[in-house]
Amino acid sequence: MSTGEITGGKPGSVAATTRQGWLSQIVGALRFLATDRFGFLVLGWGLVAFALRPALLAAHDGVAGWPYDNIRAALDPVALAHTASVIQWAAYAGLLALAVIGHLRYAAAHPAAFTSDGSRFRIAAAYALLLMAGYLAFLWSPVSVFTIITHDSLIFFDSTYRISNGLVPSSDFPTALGAAQLYLPAWAAWVIGGYGGSIELASVWVALGLGVACAAIGAQRMPVAITALLLGVVFLVTVPAAMLERWGGESQTLVNGETEILADNLSWAMFYNRWGWAALIPVFMVLAPRRDRSAAPPIAEIAILAAVLTFLFWLKASYFAAGLGAAVIYAFLNPSMWRTLAIGGGMTAAGILAIGLMTGNLLAYLNDIMLAGKVSGARTDSILGLLRRNMLEMLFALAPLGVLLAVGRFTWRDGLAAGFMLLASMFVINQNGQLENMTALIVIAAYGAVRVMGEPEINRIARIAAAGAFGMLTASQVLDRGMVLIDQAYAVLREEAREPAPWAAVPAFRNIYVPERESMFNRAIAKSETPEARIHNIWLSGQYGRRQELRQRHD
Incomplete structure (x- = not known):
């Protein structure tokens, strides 16, 4: 037919x-x-x-x-x-x-x-994918601009160059930096074909992985809206190549013969701290109670936590220590504690060993960490000083739990989880030598808001107060880091429109712009008579360079 x-x-x-x-x-x-x-x-x-x-x-x-x-x-x-x-x-x-x-x-x-865990996960994971895809489509370019702490940014030129030539970190050159913060930018530089934009590209994939982890963990604990906001903060903390805190005062350069204030803090310097703070967000999220509190933690969730802990181990020891403490409390707060510890510990150890076998530098890395611990400098502020500087952020983070306490629904579990997150954040910021911006505190606010909204006896005003405190803290981080995306895009276009610096012809610095024009960096280029001398002098500027508050004039 x-x-x-x-x-x-x-x-x-x-x-x-x-x-x-x-x-x-x-x-x-x-x-x-x-x-x-x-x-x-x-x-x-x-x-x-x-x-x-x-x-x-x-x-x-x-x-x-x-x-x-x-x-x-x-x-x-x-x-x-x-x-x-x-x-x-x-x-x-x-x-x-x-x-x-x-x-x-x-x-x-x-x-x-959106009532099932699966649907909540899919929606939140879709947001993580959209954040990544939109950034790559509309904002990312293979260009990097440093307006502050150029000398510290040069460390990652050096490590990428060494890795691309077959050297192994800690084994062939000493460094307490982990494989995550060295190999991922090196891989991105290989994909791009240059250093410009490499850390930004690597950060996108780190943010996607952490965002999916947030989606999976939040699906069993939080409304989609709160999970989506948390993974949005993860993305905005991880990806824009700018310092989290204000580093020094505003400074200036010349553009078209006119003075322009540069206050954007664009830098690769210590980008691993942004990765670490972002990774603590899904780690701290596991401390929130699951909807089914009687069941043991699922294997998939334990595996996700183990994967993030493995990442933190190969990132920086202080973040791994904070994550490890959170994992122990997570096991303690849930049924089948010893099962959770055994499975999670085994998975984490297996992940660490697997990466160590691939890189071949596990023991050398541990040795460099111990050596760095012996020579680390003094902290930048006292604990009381850190408390004063971060008091407003901490109060907003704790406000939803204050509502819970006021209505008589606060429990020892809430105190243990929130107290650990607060102390762990203080430990990390103090160890980093930072002065402010404890990003992971946002999880305390999310935890408290979810607990308040989960109590049917609590009235509407209290719910609005708890949600409002979380919303204010989230908005401050989203708006601040969201504006950094404009800073970054503008800095790229501004530098492309200007005459290139004398050192721009060096192949390694293609698509790298430094309006800071640090005097030591200029001298390293100007006084180098051979390529070998240039490499050595740039290395010296990275070792002994100082933070400049005033950018040099660019003619």
Whole structure:
């Protein structure tokens, strides 16, 4: 029988019906865009992301013709860099905003859609993927800009160069830095074909892994909204190559003959601390009670925690110590403590040994850690000084638990979990020599908000107060680090528009910009008569360089 006989029509009617189906879907989509407010938002975002943004970037790159010539005639290079960076950020932020609006609308129409652990995990993991994909599509470029602590950033040029030439950290050159913070940037540099943007690219994948861990852990403990906010903080702490805390005062450079204040703190320096703080977020999340408190922790969750602990071991010892303490308390607070400790400890040890076998430097790494512990400098502040500097952040983090205490629902488990997270954060920030910004404290606020919302006897005002404290703490971190994305995008475009520095011809520094122009760095380049001397002098500037508050003039 022919197709026409089967369908009761002429041959080819199936194809015609298919075409009509596609046409009706397209017409329906166009009708939605024209009549629904959400459709207008999608259309507006599409114009910004795929019309305005490419046009501004093409004008910045010097593409001739309309409208690029008109854009350059209307905007000087610095104004164009400012405008394009804001539009890049708007394309990224708009994508995330549309996802949130779509999620909320769907949840309102289908309230039972996100009640299972699996659905909560999928939604949160989708946010983690969207954060990564949007950043790579709209903001990332194979370029890095250092406006502060250039000498410390040079450490990672050195390590990437050594690893790419077959040397093994700790075995062939001494370092207390772990494989995670050395091999991942080296891999990213190999993918890109240069150093510029390598740590930013490596950070994206670290953020994705930690975000998925947050999604899996939060699915059994927290509403999707809180989990999504936590993994958003993870991403914004991990990815932008800028210091978490204010490091020194504002300084200045010359752009087009005019003074410009540089207060963006862009640097690769100590990026591993950002990775470590972000990794403590999923580790601390396991201390929140699961919905089913009577069952032993699932093997998959223990494996996720073990994977993050393995990452922390190969990142920095202080973060691993904090994570290990959290894992012990996690086992203690849940049924089958010894089973959890045995399985988790075995998985963590296996992960550490597996990476040690791949790198071949486990014992040498441990030896370098012990050596570094003997020669570490004094801490930068007293404990009381750290408390004063971080008091507001700590109060906001503890506020939801204060609500729980006020209504008489606070338990010893809450005190143990929150007390450990607070003390562990103080230990880490003190060991790092940082002065402020204990990122992982946000988990205490999330923990308290979830506990308050989980108590049916607590009234609405108390719930709003707890959720509001968490929201304020989250907003401060999201807005602060979110604005850093504009700083980073603008700095890249600004430096590309300027005349290159004398040392820009060095192949290793392709797509690397240093408006800081540290005097020791300049001398290292200017006084080097041979390539070998240049490498040695750059190494010396990394060893003995000092933080500069005033960038040198750039002509």
